[in-house]
Amino acid sequence: MPKRAHFITGILASLCIAAFFLSTILTELFGSHAAVAQLKSLIVTPGLWIMVPLMAAAGGSGMFLAKSRKGRLVDAKKKRMPFIAANGLLVLVPCAIVLNRWAAAGSFDTTFYLVQAIELIAGATNLTLMGLNARDGLRMTGRLRNSPPTAAKAP
Numbered sequence: 001m002p003k004r005a006h007f008i009t010g011i012l013a014s015l016c017i018a019a020f021f022l023s024t025i026l027t028e029l030f031g032s033h034a035a036v037a038q039l040k041s042l043i044v045t046p047g048l049w050i051m052v053p054l055m056a057a058a059g060g061s062g063m064f065l066a067k068s069r070k071g072r073l074v075d076a077k078k079k080r081m082p083f084i085a086a087n088g089l090l091v092l093v094p095c096a097i098v099l100n101r102w103a104a105a106g107s108f109d110t111t112f113y114l115v116q117a118i119e120l121i122a123g124a125t126n127l128t129l130m131g132l133n134a135r136d137g138l139r140m141t142g143r144l145r146n147s148p149p150t151a152a153k154a155p
């Protein structure tokens with residue numbers, strides 16, 4: 001059961017970040033200011049209320065599962081988690097909140113786009129780290145092969 005919960009929360013948390021990231025890029029590029037403001041509001045409510053518990057559940061269930069596992073892959077996953085959590089709580093959440101406030105007030109100035117850029121960089125970083133955690137997890141459970149098959153040696 002914890003393994004299933006970890007799989008589901010890990011994948012959903014990653015999809016959540018991916019959805020925020022892609023929708024942000026698309027609305028910034030092609031949407032009106034009203035569309036950007038609407039998206040910023042949705043990312044805060046209900047977005048953050050879904051993403052933060054999912055992330056905590058993925059990390060918590062992962063730490064629980066790690067009690068009975070040893071090795072390089074589990075160590076790498078453990079090391080990445082503090083960066084994912086700090087990046088999420090100290091960068092992504094505050095950025096989402098201030099961007100929502102500024103967008104609601106129609107304040108799309110240089111500071112807005114600077115913070116937007118920081119949010120996108122932090123989002124891409126977390127997507128990468130979570131993707132690596134998902135890859136290593138799938139390798140640990142045998143759903144993903146460890147490395148590509150080696151080419152047959154020439155005689």
Ligand code: HEM
Nearest residue numbers: 007010058062063065066077078081133134137138140141
């Ligand atoms: C948000 C970050 C994380 C994501 C996206 C993630 C994703 C995954 C996925 C997709 C699996 C495969 C599950 C399956 O095939 O049933 C897995 C397995 C696993 N994960 Fe994570 N994980 C994350 C964080 C962590 C953390 C922080 C730890 C703690 C070290 C951890 C420990 C494990 C362990 C031990 C397994 C293997 C379970 C088993 O074989 O019984 N994960 N993870």
